[in-house]
Amino acid sequence: MSRLPTPITRPAPRTPARPARRRGRREAATAWAFVLPSVLVILGLSVVPVLWSLLLSFQYSDLLTPSVWVGWDNYRQLADDPQFAQAVRNTLEYTALYVPLSIGLGLVLALVLNRRIRFAGLYRTLLFVPFVVSAAAQGVLFSFILDPEFGAANSLLHHLGVSPQGFLSDPGQALLVLVGISLWSGTGFCVVIYLAALQDVPRELTEAATLDGAERRHVLRHVTLPTIAPVSVFLLLWQTISALQVFDLVYVTTKGGPLGSTTVIVYFVWEQAFRNFTAGYGAAAAYVLGVALLVAAAALRLVRRRGDRRIEGATS
Amino acid sequence: MTDPSPRRRPRLPFSPWHLLLAPLALLFAVPLIWLGLSSVMSDAEINRFPPALWPSGIHLGGYRFVLGNAMFPRWFANSLIVSAVAVVSNLLLGTLGGYAFARMRFGGSRVLLVLMLATMAIPFQLTMIPTFLVMRKLGLVDTLGALIVPSLVTPFAVFLLRQFFLSLPRELEEAAWIDGCSRLRVLFQIVVPLSRPALSTVAVLTFLTTWNDLSWPLIALNHDANYTLQLGLTTFRGQHHTQWSAVMAGNVITVLPVLLAFLAAQKTFVRSITSTGLKG
Structure with missing residues (x-):
């Protein structure tokens, strides 16, 4: 032995x-x-x-x-750098829009697709396909579609009688357009994850609730959603981490512009290190983001643990 | 069709959810359809305003330009080399490492495993500058080696395979043990054939992330002969932004391998991607 x-x-x-x-x-x-x-x-x-x-x-x-x-100089300089402050603001705005929208849309679509609807497989495929398309390809494709002069989007708006838009070249719109592109590619991921989680919700549970006379929305609120809560927490964490680190799409489409309206933190780090050759300064910026990510993850951990305890308390 | 039946909503010949799903699915599909269409348009069709929404015929000028004059075949080969090496190496090293962590006892294994897991949480921008410096020390900057070395094995591959090996029944291996097989033989003749689902997950995710990566090639490569497809496509668009049909043809070539792989093995793709999530 x-x-x-x-x-x-x-x-x-x-x-x-x-x-x-x-x-x-x-x-x-x-x-x-x-x-x-x-x-x-x-x-x-x-x-x-x-x-x-x-x-x-x-x-x-x-x-x-x-x-x-140079000691704390880099960090001190970061605190007074308006460009870095703008990068932080842009990153937070992007994250605050993209994360809830992708998860919310993903949940709704997964719930609908889970109702044994016809063509559910086809819908799922179509929603998910953009997820496998690289950020570079997405960026090039959408720069083309949204080109203010030659793009199909403005041509479509023209047919509908809407004046042409600047899209990625408009400082007021660019970040929102980036959120839109990210939703196009990232929602399918949430749908697929939620669909898998919904398949694991025990059918006896929902059926028992229905037999007890619970309405559909009550079953959803008191049975289905609590059961898939851990998956929601995972998605929240995952989507937040990837949103805070967005880079490829920005590099391909706007290079941080116009007027710095889409400069996100990782783009700022890359630019400092590999364009301006101030690598120490870039590393300091990266560390600020790294610590922020760590705090976000730890906070979510804490929330989840408390949530688990509540569920345990309810079942015992 | 407002059927005044007392309590039910008016009946559609299909579920009303299709009214939400069909337009949305179309919205998701249209950009990719447009990608395919515009790659076979002539530049004249694309550049007039408003642009044509349907090609008048199939123009292969874009593809001809991209495959003939440009570096695309080279970039395609580079991407293929990097992805293929990454897949094979992740399977091999992930299997070896995952098996040792799952089944073998050695000093420091727990600390090592925790440390490896912790590295999964390190964001890329924290490591990118020093990794570049490490690659320069190794003399690999501006070679495919700079892309290959960091992607040889990921903690994800090691950990995923370890979890899978733990779920296999020990008895099968024990029988082979008693017959005096070596660790390596047990691993490759008994464990690996049983691990196809986990191995395919590692293969799919490794291929997807290495093929699609842009940021690391952007940092590590300088000369366009060494570019991968993603980086090549991006710079190509910068240089030829009026030749949209060529840019879109290049884009099709960049997307197609992943798209075809996805459509051919959709189940494996979806299972692989959900497996990242449901463990969290």
Whole structure:
């Protein structure tokens, strides 16, 4: 038996200790050989850079000449940088619009598609397809459709008698248009996740409630939604994290413009590090966002734990 | 059709939900249909105002330009190389690592696993500047190696496979153990054949994320001969913004592999993507 990997709780093997230990050592060596490549790549390219980034954020670095220690200067400068403040505002606005809209729309559509409606499979496919399209392709496609002069969107508006719009070239509209494009590609993800969660809601539960005379909307509110609450929390977390980190779409469509109206935090970081060659300053901005993400995740954890306790309390 | 039946709403020959779903599904489909249509239009059709909404015939000028004069075939090959290496390597290293974490005892395994899991929460912008510096130290900047090395294995692949291996019954492996098979043989002859669902999930998600990535190639590459399709398409649009039919033909070429893979293996795609969510 001692040859088998034994759980920690099992009593000591009956075979003599020495060969077992040697075998254990060989086993450990094999295991290390198995995990070593992954450990090197994953930890080497995440833990090391994260610490390096932290150091960098206290330095002046142009990525070429040796960097100089500047203490808190980068952070102090960030606090007074109107461009960074605008980037934070834009990011928050984008997140505040995209996250609730994608989750809400995703939930409604999933609930409808879950009613054994005809063509449900086709609808699901059509709603989900944009999710696999890359941000670069989305950006190029929508820059074309929304081109103020040659775009199909303005041509359509022309037929409807609406004056042409600036879309991505209008500082007042650009961020909203980006939210729209993101909804086009991201709603299907929420639909699919919710559909899978709805399939796991025990049918007996909803049927029992219906038999007890509960109306449909009451079943929804008191049975279905609480059951899928963990999935909602997951989506909230996931969508928020991806929204706060939006970059590709901005780079392809607007490059942060017009007039900085779509400069988001990651774009700001990229621009500082790889355009202006002020990498330390960029790293400091990245750390501000990193800490914000950490706080958001921790807060959600806390909310979820409290929610779990409430559910446990209700069932016991 | 207002049928004055006392308590029921007026009857449609179909569920009223279709009135919501059909226009919405159309709205989601139209941009991609338009992508396909405009890629076979002539530039004259696209550039007049208001532009044509339907091509007068199939013009392959855009495709001819993109496949003949431009770097698209090169970029396509680069993307294919990076994605293929990433998929194979994630399957292999993810299997090895995941199996060790699931079934083998070794010092430090718990700490290591927790550490690996924690790295999943590290946002990309925190690592991108130093990763660039690491790649420069390794002499990989502006080569495909700079794209390949960071995508060799993800903590997601290791963790997903570990979870799957844990769910397999131990007895099958134990029988092989008693027959004196080595770890590696047990893994590849017994465990791997049983793990197709998890392996296909890793393959699908790895392909999707590496093929579609833009930000890292943008940072790591300089010369257009080394570009991937996503980066190439983006710069191509910047240089040829009046030749929309060529840009759209390039866009079709960029999207098509993922789209075809999705339509061919829709079930696997959807299952893979939901598997990321329901564990959360």
